[in-house]
Structure formats: structure tokens, C-alpha cells
Amino acid sequence: MLSFFTVDCLIFTFHEGKLKVLLNERNEYPYRDWWAMPGYFVDKQEEMEQAVNRIAYEHTGLKNIYLEQLAAMAGLKRHPEGRILTVAYMALVRYDDVKNKVKPVTNYMRQAKWFDVNEVPELAFDHNDILKLGLKKLKRNLNYSTAPFELLPEKFTLTQLQQIYEAILGETLDKRNFRKRMSNLGYLKELDEYQTGVSYRAARLYKLDKRKFLKLFT
Amino acid sequence: MLSFFTVDCLIFTFHEGKLKVLLNERNEYPYRDWWAMPGYFVDKQEEMEQAVNRIAYEHTGLKNIYLEQLAAMAGLKRHPEGRILTVAYMALVRYDDVKNKVKPVTNYMRQAKWFDVNEVPELAFDHNDILKLGLKKLKRNLNYSTAPFELLPEKFTLTQLQQIYEAILGETLDKRNFRKRMSNLGYLKELDEYQTGVSYRAARLYKLDKRKFLKLFT
DNA sequence: ATTTAATAGTGTAAAAAATACACATTATAT
DNA sequence: ATATAATGTGTATTTTTTACACTATTAAAT
Numbered sequence: 001m002l003s004f005f006t007v008d009c010l011i012f013t014f015h016e017g018k019l020k021v022l023l024n025e026r027n028e029y030p031y032r033d034w035w036a037m038p039g040y041f042v043d044k045q046e047e048m049e050q051a052v053n054r055i056a057y058e059h060t061g062l063k064n065i066y067l068e069q070l071a072a073m074a075g076l077k078r079h080p081e082g083r084i085l086t087v088a089y090m091a092l093v094r095y096d097d098v099k100n101k102v103k104p105v106t107n108y109m110r111q112a113k114w115f116d117v118n119e120v121p122e123l124a125f126d127h128n129d130i131l132k133l134g135l136k137k138l139k140r141n142l143n144y145s146t147a148p149f150e151l152l153p154e155k156f157t158l159t160q161l162q163q164i165y166e167a168i169l170g171e172t173l174d175k176r177n178f179r180k181r182m183s184n185l186g187y188l189k190e191l192d193e194y195q196t197g198v199s200y201r202a203a204r205l206y207k208l209d210k211r212k213f214l215k216l217f218t
Numbered sequence: 219m220l221s222f223f224t225v226d227c228l229i230f231t232f233h234e235g236k237l238k239v240l241l242n243e244r245n246e247y248p249y250r251d252w253w254a255m256p257g258y259f260v261d262k263q264e265e266m267e268q269a270v271n272r273i274a275y276e277h278t279g280l281k282n283i284y285l286e287q288l289a290a291m292a293g294l295k296r297h298p299e300g301r302i303l304t305v306a307y308m309a310l311v312r313y314d315d316v317k318n319k320v321k322p323v324t325n326y327m328r329q330a331k332w333f334d335v336n337e338v339p340e341l342a343f344d345h346n347d348i349l350k351l352g353l354k355k356l357k358r359n360l361n362y363s364t365a366p367f368e369l370l371p372e373k374f375t376l377t378q379l380q381q382i383y384e385a386i387l388g389e390t391l392d393k394r395n396f397r398k399r400m401s402n403l404g405y406l407k408e409l410d411e412y413q414t415g416v417s418y419r420a421a422r423l424y425k426l427d428k429r430k431f432l433k434l435f436t
Numbered sequence: 437a438t439t440t441a442a443t444a445g446t447g448t449a450a451a452a453a454a455t456a457c458a459c460a461t462t463a464t465a466t
Numbered sequence: 467a468t469a470t471a472a473t474g475t476g477t478a479t480t481t482t483t484t485a486c487a488c489t490a491t492t493a494a495a496t
Contacts, residue, residue: 005303071290072287159444177484180483395455418465
């Protein structure tokens with residue numbers, strides 16, 4: 001057997017107040033013409049995470065991105081050819097880092113496109129389930145993970161951070177309460193720098209203090 | 219290839235105030251003589267969860283037990299023969315249901331034994347990591363999952379429930395505060411029944427109200 | 437120079453949840 | 467009757483969460 005198993009990768013980013021996920025339009029049976037998570041076979045001599053990084057690199061031009069394993073799917077009926085074992089991952093990338101990336105076209109896929117996570121069509125295989133899993137995991141771990149900061153530039157405003165919380169939680173938050181809570185966490189560094197290039201009052205920039213974060217959660 | 223991939227299963231139970239995990243003493247290379255999680259190959263025509271249930275059944279005599287998928291491990295160097303893809307699960311069983319089960323002996327394993335999760339030796343493969351993962355997941359999801367109730371008989375006392383919380387969290391809790399918190403959750407049914415067979419004041423029994431629980435967490 | 441538009445940034449009071457803490461009660465065994 | 471072993475309960479304090487609205491700042495438009 002040339003190919004042993006596959007990895008699929010939900011690639012999330014954040015842009016214009018929305019959480020987005022990158023999907024491929026398949027050009028191959030089964031599910032030709034359907035949208036699906038990026039994914040491909042893991043080479044025989046390749047580590048699984050390497051394969052995920054390879055796929056993410058082809059789609060984003062980025063290496064060593066933030067990854068979390070979501071689940072292994074092995075249903076006998078997932079694929080008409082028989083069981084194809086797939087390990088699903090979730091990746092988080094900064095929109096600024098990927099916005100100019102040319103979208104890949106291969107034999108296998110016709111195009112790649114960012115979808116608002118709330119406007120995802122019916123996907124190939126069990127990919128809608130996996131998306132749900134990813135969103136649920138993001139939400140559940142929100143307060144213990146650096147996920148929000150993986151979606152933001154290194155220096156960010158509190159409004160941007162709040163928008164990410166809102167997108168992940170699927171609800172709006174009160175500005176004053178959010179800011180109070182964030183500053184009580186103790187792992188945000190307030191910088192003496194401000195936003196530039198906006199036509200209104202520039203907001204203060206913040207950074208994640210990784211040291212303090214790790215101290216709290218390890 | 220006769221065997222495609224394996225599943226491993228952490229089987230947890232709760233007994234005498236301790237969280238326990240069932241381990242096998244291996245009788246096969248690699249890691250002969252080491253303790254390891256129960257696990258075995260998934261048959262070609264067998265669903266993955268079926269395989270986990272089969273393994274759990276061999277060890278506990280129970281069918282349709284509570285299962286959660288933990289992780290897929292696929293390192294090229296996990297096994298001297300090359301990559302063996304393994305999907306790790308965690309199962310929760312009631313001690314009353316398994317205490318009389320005869321422990322399996324096969325070609326592959328010499329014996330099975332319950333270990334206090336805090337007294338687990340160095341295990342085969344990456345099984346210590348998987349155990350850590352399982353314990354972490356139990357802890358993190360404690361307040362959103364029925365896990366504690368999967369470890370208890372249908373009718374239980376608040377002291378038993380508290381002991382499970384303490385074992386999972388790894389810390390002691392205040393009795394009065396714990397009871398207050400539990401009754402505020404709203405999904406515990408207070409029964410008009412009491413413990414029997416104890417030589418001291420019998421405690422009131424409680425039940426999980428699954429309907430109310432589901433309403434809160436779905 | 438003034439106005440407009442857009443977002444940043446801030447405080448307080450009330451409610452809810454978490455914490456700290458100790459003793460009387462009850463059932464059984466002797 | 468007494469000893470034993472665990473059950474079951476209340477209150478005060480602190481902390482956290484929630485609800486809520488206006489002024490400040492900047493750049494662009496007039």
C-alpha cells in the first residue's frame with residue numbers, strides 16, 4: 001500500500017471580525033465538486049505532524065504553525081474504497097501572514113477559499129462534524145489556551161482581542177467587563193505603542209506575556 | 219497487511235477513594251515485561267469503537283461502556299517494526315460491575331491489574347503520556363461531563379461523589395461548600411433512600427437527573 | 437476653524453459565586 | 467449506656483461577574 005493514512009487540517013484565521021476556515025473545492029472522487037478540509041496522505045516515512053505542516057504550508061506559505069490534534073476518524077464507510085483512517089488537526093494562523101498567499105490549484109482541488117465559520121456549506125466526508133469539533137474545542141479551551149493570540153498579530157488592541165472572543169464564543173461581550181477581566185488575568189502586557197493608519201482615535205497595543213501565561217497554566 | 223492499526227484503552231474505575239487504571243503486563247516484544255494500557259489491533263472489517271469495546275469487554279466483562287477518544291499516536295519510532303498507528307481511548311467503568319471479573323491471560327499479556335493512578339510505574343511505549351492526557355481531560359471536563367457518574371453506582375452518596383471530584387482534581391474539597399455547589403447545579407436528584415450495610419449513620423442517596431444535565435450542556 | 441464620524445477608554449453599584457470555618461446528629465456495634 | 471464513625475448543616479467574608487452610559491481622541495470632511 002502506498003498510502004497509509006491521511007491527515008486533514010482545519011485552518012482557522014480571523015479577519016474583519018469573523019472567524020474563517022480555509023476549504024478546498026475537490027476535483028476528485030469521491031465528493032468531487034464538494035468543499036472539504038485540506039488534507040492528504042501521510043507519506044510512509046513522514047511524521048504525522050510533518051504531513052500536517054506540509055499541507056498547511058501548501059495552503060498558507062507558513063511553517064511551524066500552531067496545531068492541535070482534534071480526532072481520529074476511521075469509519076469503514078467514510079470512503080467508497082474502504083476504511084481510510086484520517087487524523088484531523090486544527091491550525092491557527094494570522095490573517096496578515098496569509099492574505100497574499102496564492103491559493104493552490106492541484107489535480108485534487110480546484111480552488112481554496114476562506115469561509116466564515118457560520119456560512120460553511122455541506123462538506124465532504126464527515127468534515128462538518130470535524131469543524132464542529134474544532135469550534136467546540138476552541139470554545140471550551142478559550143480561557144486556558146493561547147489560541148486567541150495565535151489569530152492576532154503580535155501586537156494587538158483589546159478590541160481585536162474582544163472580537164476574537166466574541167467570534168469563538170458566538171456571543172457579544174460587554175466592553176468594560178471584558179477589559180477588566182483581561183487585565184485581571186495578568187498575562188497581557190500593556191505597551192506604550194498605539195495603532196497606526198486608522199482614521200479615528202488610535203487604540204493602545206498589547207502583547208501576550210508568554211512567561212506569565214505559562215506560569216499560570218503548566 | 220493483516221493488521222491496519224491499533225486501539226489502546228485507558229480503563230478507569232473508582233474504588234476505596236482512589237482513581238484506578240487497569241494495566242496489562244506484556245508478554246511480547248517490544249516492551250516485554252512492561253506494564254501497558256490494554257490495546258490490540260483493529261480488525262480490517264471492524265469499526266474502531268467496536269474494537270475498543272471488544273478490548274474493554276475482554277478486560278471487564280462489560281459492553282457498551284462510556285468511551286472518549288483521547289488521541290492518535292503515529293510516531294515513526296514508536297515501534298521497532300515501524301510506524302504503528304494507535305488511537306487511544308479512555309473508558310470509565312463502575313467498580314461494582316467489574317470487581318469479580320477474572321483477569322484475562324493471553325499470549326500477549328501475563329496479567330492485568332488495577333493501579334492507583336498516582337502509583338503507575340514507567341509504562342511501555344508512550345503510555346505514560348497518554349495516561350497524563352486522560353487525567354488532564356477528565357480534570358478539565360469535570361464540570362461539563364457525566365464522567366463522575368460513570369464511575370459511581372446509579373445511586374450514590376454525596377461523599378462518594380466528593381471523593382471522585384477529589385481524586386480527579388487531586389485536591390481535597392470542603393464538604394459544606396461541595397454540597398452547596400452540587401445542589402446548585404440542579405441536576406442531582408435527592409432520593410428518599412439511604413445507604414445500607416454501613417455500621418454508622420446511613421447517608422442519603424442521590425441520582426443524576428440526565429434530562430436536566432443534557433438541557434444544560436447541549 | 438469647525439463639524440462630523442468613528443472608535444477608544446473609563447467606574448460604580450448590585451448580584452452571584454466561592455471560600456473559610458466547627459459542631460450537633462444519627463446509626464451501629466460493643 | 468457508651469463508643470465509634472460518618473452524616474449533615476449555616477453564616478459571614480471575599481471574590482467574581484454582571485449591568486449599564488458617557489467623555490476623549492483622532493482624522494477626515496466641510
